[in-house]
Amino acid sequence: MSITRSKSITTIYEECKDFDLVLVPDAPLASAINRRLDRPQFGSFAITPRRLAAKRREQAEDRLAFLQLITETDLEWKEAAYAVENILACWEFRGHIDAILEYDAFATDTIRTAVDAIAEMDTTVQRLTEYSIDEDKSVAVVGEKQLTELERSILPPEYTTIDPFTDESFDQPPFHVLDSPAAIIDTVLETITAENAENIAVVHDRTSEYGSLIRSALEAAEIPYYGGLGFTDEPHHRAFLQLLRSAHAGRDTRVGEIKPLLTQLEISIDLEHDEKRLSHFDNPAIDWFLDFSNSISTYTFEDAIEVYEDATDSQLTIFRDELSQLGIENEFVTEGALDRLEFYLQSYDVPVDHENEGVLLADATSAAYVDRPLVFYLGLDERWTHSTPHRPWVDREQYFEQNIRQFQLLLQNGQDQYYLVQDSAGGTPVTPCLYFEELLDEKFERFSDLDSMSHARATRPTQDGFKKESNNAPTKEIEAISQSSLNTYVNSPRDYFYSRLVQTPDKEHFKEGNMFHDFAEFYVNHPDQITPSTLDEIAIIILEEMKPYLRSVDHNVRRTKYRIGLETITDYLDTNPLQTDAFLTPDGGYGQNHFAEYFDKPVQSPYTEQWFENTDLGVKGKIDLVHGPTQLLDYKSGSKNSPKDIVKNSDIESPTDRPNFQALLYLTQQRSEHPDQQLQFTFFHFLETLDDVVTGNANIDDCLTTVTYYPTTHEEYIATEVIFTELQEEAYGDCKKTFSKIDYGTYQAFLDEHDFPTTRDKNELIESEFGHALTDRMVDAVGDYKYVKNGCKQALKYLLGIRNRNYFAEDLDAFETYVQDRLTELTDRHNGGERFPVEGPGEEPNYRYVDHRDCILEEGSR
Structure with a gap:
């Protein structure tokens, strides 16, 4: 099957111009035919059956019936909406209002009540039911198969049908594949001007992102348009609804949640405050909103509406009229009343008057005809597919046939058609509209499988004759990178790029973590200043700083949490004093410390918050605590990870979806100062035992995760007598039993003869040549026993566990090279050598840890 060529509107007019009356399935076709009328006409010529019978413009029958039903009956709003939807739909398919009661599932008291009420209303469907066309008129029907059963019921005994299709196939234009919705909009804007706007239509799914994007782009370019804009799309209407919903959310609402409302109110608040609660956000410009929120249910x-109009100097006349239609203008704004209002606005299209000039924005699932010479089709994805009603009166095959005919007609509007699509979004192929499966003879999963042309992102031309000057700025070399920037870069270079450009709001967990870091630094410098009563005071200080981010109901719980966290930190530092007498130069108070300022005491310890920047290695950062020459410590308020997880997440060969190079980077720096020593990096998760403290079962060791660096290779380390002894005494049972029967010389000789594989997977290790050789050697030395073979497996797991929980010389050596490679990439990308890609070394980013998700255009922009 292929797309059947449709007749042009001019051809259709020529076939029907000699008839007295022409019935068509949708209003745009009627208007297009009437515009071609070349003779005087008394009364209607081309018209839809609904408008002919009603003698008025087509109205949203479901909305009007709903409004009358909630006024005249006791039905709840959702009950009324459900009844109206099904009664009118069944009426259209069966031809009479009582037909729905023939179905047991719908023969309910609610439906009967609604049927009785709707039967008394002056509706278009009622007029259709009662209408008949004079038999003395010559009647032509265009696209009879597109009419409903009720619409066909008005046809006279004799009439002429005009098929909108020819016997030929349509030579479909290729799909133009672009990399993002923004690129598609830019492509459209390259063609449209204020002068040619009347000749252009844009067809899109109104629920997609294309609607808001094309409207915004046209408005920015001062190009007129109409269509595609609903009642709740009007900025003041949308902002008013958000005002009511935000007011009910109360004083705990975050600033960022009402940013669109604040923008409409012309209140500008810096992005850094977005995560703060309104209740603790000091800004006189929003005091009226807080007062309004406190008493919303009394309004x-x-x-x-009057409050909003006063605040914005606007008039919500249409909104006020709609509230009057619903009969709720004098109801209090309770959450239930607001829920009903939002349900109504989501369920029905409230009519909005617009100037009919400029670019026509047409909905892909509405009318089939767009009478413009040039038509752009945006998206053409599965959202263009009509959903088939699951109702017993619907003939699904007939319904599908009607929709696929309409789709074919829609695709052929205008003299020139341009299909602008995406091939993928978020790394997932975009599924073309399902009707293409029926119409095209090709197998496909995405648009690039069909006749298509790929395009690079379009760019809008500069205006007013200005030309972009070349940038002759000197190149910049990136000499060092922090662990947090490296983590971001490996997850997504594009996210790293935006982190350098875009401001982000202050985050609750960062603020909380910084307060604990400041306390820990202060306590190391001035332990004598801290007493149990002081800890209570400091917990309150932290709570006051955190209140802008917290709900009021959480304050007491957080104060307890902070008090326990502070006590855990002091307990650890008291029982684990600094293990160094080495001289380090104080950093001179790098940065600020909240508690140093509060107690008016300096913090200049050479062991706390130590900044380093090593351009030879290309690394930089700040160490929370130098616990000793070979011991570093970092405070963490989040959840604890195991040593294995830490090592795994710092893998440079196969980056995980949560890369974290902190321990590896800091140990690399520490090795440069103590090159031949064993080093340790400890993560101190001081809130890990929060629940245990409450129950009295806390153990400080449960807060600690330590990874060790050994200044030797893994192969050299596992060949030591220390590890052999561990296999005999600390490994699993069969391993201890097996290796206790050999001496160290046998073990050492085996490792001298065989190279330990590079794998970090235990199954690969067991099945490797090394694994089989070890088993064979132990069977020869001990005997061919089951426990020996199992003991060898346990030994292999033990040796691999040492690799997977620790760092060795080869790990840090490889990391140093890895950092230099990344810095070379960064320098090249910073200086314009190439764009920062979305995917990093680990390929698809983990979007849970992407900070600038809205700035990233996913696969198409890579």
């Missing part, structure tokens, strides 16, 4: 909808 009627009419009162609330």
